[in-house]
Amino acid sequence: MIExxxxxxxxxxxxxxxxxxxxxxxxxxxxxxxxxxxxxxIEGATTIDALFVSPAYGxxxxxxxxxxxxxxxxxxxxxxxxxxxxxxxxxxxxxxxxKLKVEVNAITYAPACRTKVQEFEQENPYYSYxxxxxELDIFLEKNSKDCKGLYPLIxxxxxxxxxxxxxHKRREIKKKDSKGDKLRELEKSINHLDFxxxxxxxxxxxxxxxxxxxxxSGKTIVLALKVAYLHSSNPNWDIAVTFKSRxxxxxxxxxxxxxxxxxxGEEPDFNKISILNAWGGVSNPGIxxxxxxxxxxxxxxxNSAKRLFYKDIPIPFDGICQKALDETSEMxxxxxxxDVILIDxxxxxxxxxxxxCFSFLKVPKRLVYAYDELQKLNEExxxxxxxxxxxxxxxxxxxxxxxxxxxxxxxxxRPILVTAHAMGFGVYREEGLVQFFDNPILWExxxxxxxxxxxxxxxxxxxxRPDKYSPKFxxxxxxxxxxxxxxxxxxxxxxxxxxxxxIKCNLSEDELQFGDIMVIHPNPRTTxxxxxIVRKILFENGISSHIAGHDTPADIFYYNRSxxxxxxxxxxxxxxxxxxxxxxxxxxxxxxxxxxxxxxFTAISRSxxxxxVCGYGDAMKQLVKEFDRIKKNDFTLDFTxxxxxxxxxxxxxxxEKTKDEKKKIKQVKQSFxxxxxxxxSGEIQREDIxxxxxxxxxxxxxxxxx
Amino acid sequence: MIRNFRNEIEQFTIKCIEYGLCLxxxxxxxxxxxxxxWAGETGITSALKNSRYLEKYxxxxxxxxxxxLMADGALIQLRYLFSHxxxxxxxxxxxxxxxxxxxxxxxxxxxxxxxxxSAFVDIIPIPLRFDYDGESHADMEHPKSHLHIxxxxxxxxxxxxxxxxITFFHFILRSFYYKDFNENFDDGFFIRDRIEKTITSSEAxxxxxxxx
Numbered sequence: 064m065i066e067x068x069x070x071x072x073x074x075x076x077x078x079x080x081x082x083x084x085x086x087x088x089x090x091x092x093x094x095x096x097x098x099x100x101x102x103x104x105i106e107g108a109t110t111i112d113a114l115f116v117s118p119a120y121g122x123x124x125x126x127x128x129x130x131x132x133x134x135x136x137x138x139x140x141x142x143x144x145x146x147x148x149x150x151x152x153x154x155x156x157x158x159x160x161x162k163l164k165v166e167v168n169a170i171t172y173a174p175a176c177r178t179k180v181q182e183f184e185q186e187n188p189y190y191s192y193x194x195x196x197x198e199l200d201i202f203l204e205k206n207s208k209d210c211k212g213l214y215p216l217i218x219x220x221x222x223x224x225x226x227x228x229x230x231h232k233r234r235e236i237k238k239k240d241s242k243g244d245k246l247r248e249l250e251k252s253i254n255h256l257d258f259x260x261x262x263x264x265x266x267x268x269x270x271x272x273x274x275x276x277x278x279x280s281g282k283t284i285v286l287a288l289k290v291a292y293l294h295s296s297n298p299n300w301d302i303a304v305t306f307k308s309r310x311x312x313x314x315x316x317x318x319x320x321x322x323x324x325x326x327x328g329e330e331p332d333f334n335k336i337s338i339l340n341a342w343g344g345v346s347n348p349g350i351x352x353x354x355x356x357x358x359x360x361x362x363x364x365x366n367s368a369k370r371l372f373y374k375d376i377p378i379p380f381d382g383i384c385q386k387a388l389d390e391t392s393e394m395x396x397x398x399x400x401x402d403v404i405l406i407d408x409x410x411x412x413x414x415x416x417x418x419x420c421f422s423f424l425k426v427p428k429r430l431v432y433a434y435d436e437l438q439k440l441n442e443e444x445x446x447x448x449x450x451x452x453x454x455x456x457x458x459x460x461x462x463x464x465x466x467x468x469x470x471x472x473x474x475x476x477r478p479i480l481v482t483a484h485a486m487g488f489g490v491y492r493e494e495g496l497v498q499f500f501d502n503p504i505l506w507e508x509x510x511x512x513x514x515x516x517x518x519x520x521x522x523x524x525x526x527x528r529p530d531k532y533s534p535k536f537x538x539x540x541x542x543x544x545x546x547x548x549x550x551x552x553x554x555x556x557x558x559x560x561x562x563x564x565x566i567k568c569n570l571s572e573d574e575l576q577f578g579d580i581m582v583i584h585p586n587p588r589t590t591x592x593x594x595x596i597v598r599k600i601l602f603e604n605g606i607s608s609h610i611a612g613h614d615t616p617a618d619i620f621y622y623n624r625s626x627x628x629x630x631x632x633x634x635x636x637x638x639x640x641x642x643x644x645x646x647x648x649x650x651x652x653x654x655x656x657x658x659x660x661x662x663x664f665t666a667i668s669r670s671x672x673x674x675x676v677c678g679y680g681d682a683m684k685q686l687v688k689e690f691d692r693i694k695k696n697d698f699t700l701d702f703t704x705x706x707x708x709x710x711x712x713x714x715x716x717x718x719e720k721t722k723d724e725k726k727k728i729k730q731v732k733q734s735f736x737x738x739x740x741x742x743x744s745g746e747i748q749r750e751d752i753x754x755x756x757x758x759x760x761x762x763x764x765x766x767x768x769x
Numbered sequence: 770m771i772r773n774f775r776n777e778i779e780q781f782t783i784k785c786i787e788y789g790l791c792l793x794x795x796x797x798x799x800x801x802x803x804x805x806x807w808a809g810e811t812g813i814t815s816a817l818k819n820s821r822y823l824e825k826y827x828x829x830x831x832x833x834x835x836x837x838l839m840a841d842g843a844l845i846q847l848r849y850l851f852s853h854x855x856x857x858x859x860x861x862x863x864x865x866x867x868x869x870x871x872x873x874x875x876x877x878x879x880x881x882x883x884x885x886x887s888a889f890v891d892i893i894p895i896p897l898r899f900d901y902d903g904e905s906h907a908d909m910e911h912p913k914s915h916l917h918i919x920x921x922x923x924x925x926x927x928x929x930x931x932x933x934x935i936t937f938f939h940f941i942l943r944s945f946y947y948k949d950f951n952e953n954f955d956d957g958f959f960i961r962d963r964i965e966k967t968i969t970s971s972e973a974x975x976x977x978x979x980x981x
Binding site (some may be wrong): 590591592593594595596598599602603607608609610611622623625 | 782783786787788789790791792793794795796833838840
């Protein structure tokens with residue numbers, strides 16, 4: 064089966080012909096791109112009409128001729144071959160004595176120019192032309208070269224992400240199989256995009272496109288690559304990319320620069336690419352700010368937004384985006400700046416912001432948004448494209464996919480990811496599930512296979528992550544017991560001492576570097592004071608540490624030779640090979656709203672290799688027990704799918720409570736306590752309130768005792 | 770005295786770490802047996818003497834030239850110079866408090882649950898520096914020990930004597946971190962023996978800073 068990816072191409076008739084030709088070859092394995100990659104040239108960048116790479120056949124470039132006019136194509140073929148060859152030669156494993164081990168072949172395909180083709184072939188036999196499929200067959204066979212071993216490497220060059228591997232810190236490894244050694248091997252693994260990721264990068268519709276996937280499925284890389292590709296192939300477009308986490312700004316800038324250089328051979332023109340925060344302000348451009356200034360709408364900064372909306376809308380940003388939209392809905396002609404807007408972390412934005420971006424686009428409105436499938440567990444919580452833009456996503460058989468799901472997770476190994484999901488949902492929790500997907504299809508969409516039972520309410524089901532969505536190399540480096548550990552300590556001092564000792568060991572025997580370690584605290588309110596206990600012990604042992612800053616745009620997450628401590632919100636968007644979570648008991652309080660389980664999920668999914676989940680007290684012991692059940696089930700999810708009634712109850716009990724609701728609950732609890740005390744003290748008799756509690760019993764569905 | 774001072778700085782640093790008052794820190798070290806400074810110091814502060822405060826602050830922070838980076842972004846620097854001879858006399862000191870200037874503040878949405886009260890109050894940050902120079906001084910013009918407020922060139926408020934680290938920390942905590950001070954410290958922690966007065970009698974007739 065050949066994986067076909069269609070970028071922007073301008074010769075639809077002959078391209079489709081070629082596509083059909085390859086589709087008919089059912090037993091052939093390989094990848095076929097249209098309109099990709101981009102190559103830089105003296106007259107600007109062009110895209111390659113078609114490129115085919117196959118482990119059994121090698122590398123083939125197609126120069127396509129639409130229509131019946133054709134000139135001599137030798138120069139063009141030379142150009143194409145030279146460009147791709149130059150790129151491949153950069154990888155030393157692909158070269159031998161200055162030449163490619165797998166040579167690049169080029170052919171001009173011009174089905175409507177039969178006679179001319181024959182002429183050219185005779186005049187200059189060094190350059191190949193074809194006008195029929197049979198001639199293509201002959202060409203492929205004649206030039207085939209087995210390159211199975213080099214295939215992943217070749218793909219990585221074409222994906223233009225070889226630069227991703229670079230920039231890794233040099234490691235001084237003295238001990239074989241130390242954690243540092245294992246990391247070095249992990250880092251070497253060849254990066255190339257999988258089919259879904261490539262589709263997400265290269266295929267762009269002239270409308271909305273949605274990319275969803277788990278944390279760690281490479282969405283940010285995909286978006287950055289997409290920006291680089293769109294910019295290279297459409298240098299006149301004004302492109303904007305926006306996101307919630309501040310840490311992404313620099314990441315995007317670096318990635319887009321790297322990828323553009325790799326594709327086009329030159330730096331991107333940042334006059335045409337805007338990497339913007341969502342909100343923005345006078346000193347710091349943002350989409351909302353630009354929208355306001357371009358369209359003469361009042362701009363609100365955080366303080367004024369909070370003052371305006373503090374009572375009514377939970378998220379001030381939602382309020383001001385909606386306000387901006389309302390004020391411009393009357394206007395007949397909005398100032399639209401962008402040809403395409405890409406939104407990362409869309410799940411963290413209110414609908415009003417999405418709509419604002421949409422209206423800020425020039426026609427055709429190209430909006431690409433990516434979101435973490437699991438930050439909003441109910442599909443309903445993330446508004447559908449239909450709700451947002453009155454638009455149904457389509458995935459035509461032969462066209463650009465508008466709804467792409469990235470199921471493969473590259474950051475977290477299977478045991479870590481399954482643990483994160485199990486804890487996030489409370490699958491093995493003593494008191495039962497905490498939250499659940501509304502739609503069972505989502506399980507498969509995030510990369511789980513049903514191996515036993517069925518995803519139907521009331522039925523038992525067993526879910527597993529197959530290798531193809533959770534690459535084995537992510538977990539094969541260490542024992543399972545080394546990869547994940549849950550530990551309950553007696554008190555906070557014991558926890559602090561253990562973590563500090565472990566970090567000491569990480570930096571010495573384990574040969575890890577300072578930047579390989581992250582310590583996460585789940586409660587932002589108490590982070591600074593609680594992490595102090597561990598940081599103090601580290602300091603007294605000569606190890607510097609810091610609390611990852613959150614107050615300047617030049618946000619440094621890692622300081623040189625210092626261990627990063629962070630609260631959960633700041634940890635988002637970052638990852639580390641060795642992650643410690645401390646005070647995890649916070650995530651298991653009696654008063655369970657699913658927000659705390661989400662925090663646990665986010666924290667666990669920060670780890671690229673090892674994780675230590677620590678806490679103290681009984682609540683932590685319960686979490687340890689919960690994890691033991693995951694282990695016992697071999698990191699599969701084995702449970703009874705909740706019934707509709709059960710699901711409603713889970714949602715009710717565990718939904719996020721607003722401030723007013725919390726206050727009301729507190730008041731009611733206090734009333735109940737007062738009542739109980741009065742009964743105990745004898746002030747009130749049971750008989751006095753019998754009709755009330757009978758009614759209450761009925762309402763709560765509790766059995767009567769009388 | 771040199772070792773005591775360094776220990777004072779280290780002890781206070783540990784307390785700041787413990788109570789979550791600082792985001793990042795550098796160990797105080799003794800160089801050439803006569804200088805107390807933070808580990809990793811580079812000459813950046815002298816290079817930036819004539820730059821705007823905003824730039825000074827940014828460069829200082831980015832190059833990690835401080836003893837403490839406080840939770841609100843303020844930088845604290847302590848430098849002491851002692852004589853080389855055995856008597857180890859204090860020759861100079863420079864104790865700075867560099868608050869985060871406006872202009873780099875949050876225009877963005879702060880991450881949820883991170884909002885400090887100060888986000889709603891209009892605090893104008895002003896850098897402070899306690900300088901002591903035992904050797905170059907001029908009665909009334911340039912007191913041996915004085916306080917600089919802001920970047921005013923001739924603002925030198927006379928101070929009664931050199932300031933030891935713990936006294937400086939006491940002053941900073943009480944003045945700018947009162948809530949944290951109350952929650953985690955008591956005044957007793959900071960009281961030490963007085964240092965000999967260096968203020969002249971005519972300077973003492975001006976409005977000045979004194980420790981009784």
